[in-house]
Amino acid sequence: MTQVGEGREASESTPQVMTFGAPSVGEILAERYELAEHINDDSAGRQVWRGVDVILRRPVAVVLRYPGGDSAAEMLQAAVAASRVIHPSLVGVYDAIDETENDRAYVVREWVDGEALRDVVADGPLDATRTTTVAHAVADAVAAIHATGMVHGNIHPGTVLIGDDGRVVLADARADSADTSETDIRAIGGVLYFALTGHWPHDEVSPSNLPDAVRDGSGAIAAPRQARAGVPAYLDDLTMDLLDKRLALPAADVLAAELARLDTAGDEPYYEDAGPLRLLGSGSSGQGAAVARNAPETTRPAGRKIAAGVAGLLAIAIVGLLFGMSALGGGDDSDAGATPAGNGTSVSPAPGSDAPVTKPQPFPLTADQVRIVDPPTGNRKGLEGVDKIVDGDDNTGWAPYSYKTANFGNLKPGMGVLINLGQPRTVSSVTVTLSHPGASAELRSGDSDPGATSAGDDAIVKSYQRVGEEQFEKYDGTKMVFNGFDPDKKYQYLLFFITEMPATQDGQYPYRVDVQEIVVAGLS
Known part of the structure; x- marks a missing residue:
C-alpha cells in the first residue's frame, strides 16, 4: 500500500498544473x-x-x-x-x-506505510472497536497540539493515516484564522461519524468531496445507529453530541481521556455488539424491543452539556453500556448484565441481594509506588523519570536507553516497571501505554520487593510469575491491557516486563520504547 496524499478537503477544482519547476523522479x-x-x-x-x-x-x-x-x-x-x-x-x-x-x-x-482513513472506509465502515481506537489516537494527537496553544485545523479522513503496523497518525496541520480548538473537536466527531457510516457531515464540520451525512427530509443528520445496524449506543451518543452545535464541547484532553477508557473497554465482550438499533423498553423476558432501522429517532435532549468534562462523557458512555449489556443479556433475568470479576468489567451482586453493583476503579498511584527493574547484567542507568509513568499524562513517560538489537543488545532478559499497590488488592486490569507499537512484554506478580539493587532486581525477575496466559509478542498497538487476574486472589506487587523493543529510529541504536503510562484498576 502507498502513502496517501494530504491536504484540506475542498470543493474547488484542482489548480492548473504548471510545467516550470516541475519535479522529476531521481531529482x-x-x-x-x-x-x-x-x-x-x-x-x-x-x-x-x-x-x-x-x-x-x-x-x-x-x-x-x-x-x-x-x-x-x-x-x-x-x-x-x-x-x-x-x-x-x-x-x-x-x-x-x-x-x-x-x-x-x-x-x-x-x-507512513498504510492508507488514509478515507481509503480504508471505502471498503466498508469500521466496527465500534476500531473506530474508537482511531478516534482515541486522533484526540490524543489534538490534545498535544492544543497544549501548545496551536490548533490543527485540517482534521478529516484524508489526514488520518492508518499504518500497516496499526499505528494511527494525524498529518497535515494547516490552521487559518477561522479555525479554533472547537473546530478541531467537532472534526473528531466527524471522524467518528465517517468511520461508522462512510459519510462526512458537511454542515456540522466542514465542506468535503466525501459523501454527505445521511439526512432526513428536514435536512437533519441521521445518527450512525439509523444509518447502519450494530453501532453501540454509547458511541452513537458520543458522536452525535460532538456534532451537535447546540452543545458545548469538551477540551481535547478530556475527550482523549474518555476515548482512552472506551478504547480499553473495547476489549470487553459487551462492547463487541451493542445489539439492536434502539431499545424502547423491557418486556417480561428482559429483552428490549428493537425499532426498525428507518424508524424516526427520538428527540435528543438539548440540555445535556458534554463540556462538563469527563463526568458528562461518562454518563453518555454508561447509558450506551447499559443498552449493550441489556441486549446481550438474553432471556434469562438471572444472567442479565452479569460479568465475571477479574476481567476488568462490573461485578454483579449475589441473586436477591440489594447491594449495589461494584465496578473496578483505577487505583491512585504515586511516584514512590513505582520503580524500574534492571536485571544485574544491566548497568542500572537510565532509571530516571519513572514518576512520569503515573502522572496521568500519556504524553510523558519513562524513556530507557536505546539498544542495538530488539532483545536489549543481548545484555539482559529485559527491563520492567515494578508497581507496589501498598497493600494486597483485588486487581481486574493493568493498562500500559507505550510510545511505539512492536514491543513484546508480559505482566508478572510476586510477594515482595527485595530492594532496588542488582540482587533485588535479579530476585524479582527470577521469582515473579506471569499473570494469566497473556503475553504480547511484537504487539501492533501501543496500549497493552492485561486482565487475566484471579478474582479470588489479591495482588500487591506487579511487574510490567519488556522482553523486546521495537525499532523506532535510525542509527546504531535503533531499538527503544518508552512507557508512557500505567493504570491499575480493581476493587478497593
Whole structure:
C-alpha cells in the first residue's frame, strides 16, 4: 500500500498544473531528499511524492507546491509549527523549504506505510472497536497540539493515516484564522461519524468531496445507529453530541481521556455488539424491543452539556453500556448484565441481594509506588523519570536507553516497571501505554520487593510469575491491557516486563520504547 496524499478537503477544482519547476523522479531536493515516486495530488494542487533522505537513508514523504512564494507561505508556516509538537500519533515533520530560485516550496515529513482513513472506509465502515481506537489516537494527537496553544485545523479522513503496523497518525496541520480548538473537536466527531457510516457531515464540520451525512427530509443528520445496524449506543451518543452545535464541547484532553477508557473497554465482550438499533423498553423476558432501522429517532435532549468534562462523557458512555449489556443479556433475568470479576468489567451482586453493583476503579498511584527493574547484567542507568509513568499524562513517560538489537543488545532478559499497590488488592486490569507499537512484554506478580539493587532486581525477575496466559509478542498497538487476574486472589506487587523493543529510529541504536503510562484498576 502507498502513502496517501494530504491536504484540506475542498470543493474547488484542482489548480492548473504548471510545467516550470516541475519535479522529476531521481531529482534530489536541498541536496538531501531524492524523489522516488509521484504518489498523487491533493485537493489543493500539492504534489505528494515518496522520497528518500539520502543522508539518513530513511523513506520520507515530500509534499511539494509550485509556484512557491506567498502561495506556499501557509503550508510552510504550518509545517514549522507542527514540527515543534512531538507525539506518537502525529506525523513527524522533518523539513520545510522554499526554493525561490525554482519557484517552488515543499515540506518533508515522515513516510507512513498504510492508507488514509478515507481509503480504508471505502471498503466498508469500521466496527465500534476500531473506530474508537482511531478516534482515541486522533484526540490524543489534538490534545498535544492544543497544549501548545496551536490548533490543527485540517482534521478529516484524508489526514488520518492508518499504518500497516496499526499505528494511527494525524498529518497535515494547516490552521487559518477561522479555525479554533472547537473546530478541531467537532472534526473528531466527524471522524467518528465517517468511520461508522462512510459519510462526512458537511454542515456540522466542514465542506468535503466525501459523501454527505445521511439526512432526513428536514435536512437533519441521521445518527450512525439509523444509518447502519450494530453501532453501540454509547458511541452513537458520543458522536452525535460532538456534532451537535447546540452543545458545548469538551477540551481535547478530556475527550482523549474518555476515548482512552472506551478504547480499553473495547476489549470487553459487551462492547463487541451493542445489539439492536434502539431499545424502547423491557418486556417480561428482559429483552428490549428493537425499532426498525428507518424508524424516526427520538428527540435528543438539548440540555445535556458534554463540556462538563469527563463526568458528562461518562454518563453518555454508561447509558450506551447499559443498552449493550441489556441486549446481550438474553432471556434469562438471572444472567442479565452479569460479568465475571477479574476481567476488568462490573461485578454483579449475589441473586436477591440489594447491594449495589461494584465496578473496578483505577487505583491512585504515586511516584514512590513505582520503580524500574534492571536485571544485574544491566548497568542500572537510565532509571530516571519513572514518576512520569503515573502522572496521568500519556504524553510523558519513562524513556530507557536505546539498544542495538530488539532483545536489549543481548545484555539482559529485559527491563520492567515494578508497581507496589501498598497493600494486597483485588486487581481486574493493568493498562500500559507505550510510545511505539512492536514491543513484546508480559505482566508478572510476586510477594515482595527485595530492594532496588542488582540482587533485588535479579530476585524479582527470577521469582515473579506471569499473570494469566497473556503475553504480547511484537504487539501492533501501543496500549497493552492485561486482565487475566484471579478474582479470588489479591495482588500487591506487579511487574510490567519488556522482553523486546521495537525499532523506532535510525542509527546504531535503533531499538527503544518508552512507557508512557500505567493504570491499575480493581476493587478497593
